Amino acid sequence: MGEGGRLARGVVVRRLLAVAEASGSVSSLHVRVGAEAAGVSPRTVWRWLAEAREGRLEPAARQGRFALDDEQWRVLAEVGGNVAALYRRLTADGSPSPVYMPWLGTLHRVVQRDLGAGRVLEVARPSRNWVEAGPARTDPADIAFADRHAAHGNFRNWARLTAHTLTALERTGRDHPLR
Known part of the structure; x- marks a missing residue:
């Protein structure tokens, strides 16, 4: 109000x-x-x-909104944006925290609210099997062939097919897969 x-x-x-x-x-x-x-x-x-x-003519003061501080955002970035992992880390030490610790659902809402308001989550996490982006070396006909015969339009199958193909190309020393 x-x-x-x-x-x-x-x-x-x-x-x-x-x-x-x-x-x-x-x-x-x-x-x-x-x-x-x-x-x-x-x-x-x-x-x-x-x-x-009862004597309360004015409304009771509303409690302030919970907000993550910069240190908690840093921990959230360390765990790759996983709010449940942030919650586990914040509650793991077992010592009573001087700061109010909300429930996991509240943490989810706070993160969503702050991200929606424009806060950027800098997730710096090394990923495995990273392939550098470069010029496309694959013929579109090869892609259509692979989709028809192996991937069937499924992303998981595409990821497996890509990983297996890159591994095979690296092992054999080729730069282009053969049909």
């Missing part, structure tokens, strides 16, 4: 409390009119009145 919402809440609650003092009770009609003026449901206005009768 923004600043305008707090003002509306305070005005509505004070007016309804004044009506309650004057007439002894507040009718649901009064509450519906106040709810419409504040832009909330009548149930919310009844809750506001109950809180005001």
